Amino acid sequence: MIKTIIFDFGDVFINLDKPATMREMNKYKIEELSESLLDINQQYEKGLISSTEFVKYYQTEHSQLQENQFKNSWNAILIDFPEYRYQFLKKLSAEKNYKLILLSNTNEIHIDWVKENVPFFEDFKACFDAFYLSHEINFRKPDAEIYEYVLEQHDLKPEECLFIDDTKENTEAAKNLGIHTWNIEPTREDVIDLFTAKKELF
Structure with missing residues (x-):
């Protein structure tokens, strides 16, 4: 579960x-x-x-x-943040059925751009129980240490976690630790369809 x-x-x-x-x-x-x-x-x-x-x-x-x-x-890599995805997360957060964690490989220049260009970024951030950016915690995916860090910080059991990432090597690394994964394909899948795409886990 x-x-x-x-x-x-x-x-x-x-x-x-x-x-x-x-x-x-x-x-x-x-x-x-x-x-x-x-x-x-x-x-x-x-x-x-x-x-x-x-x-x-x-x-x-x-x-x-x-x-x-x-x-x-x-x-230039950063395009836009569709607000409907934020609304999906906001609803998920309000329901309080799951602990929600963000785990991103990123950097200060990119995050500064996001803060300037995404008006709801702080509200988005507030939806999470924890918000981990690689440049703030000194780990990056797919190194095992970053997943172990998150598991330890929150006393999580891998088999009770689902990790969603668009990069195959990142989801494979998490899978090797016993974490359930969804290697999302952004050209044809959307995070808002989570409970349909991974219904076998919920």
């Missing part, structure tokens, strides 16, 4: 265009990212470096990049 639902943020609630950042960077003659920058991306998602340091790493490798050009490229 499911007692806790753990939600990803990107492509579960907020719509993403994942190739958009590289499309934008192509405009500044950046065709691909070096291994060192890919590693820096992960460090930034874990909150191990500041936003200022993060921007400087990119400018060190690509001196033509102005800070605003980089941030606009970086944020």
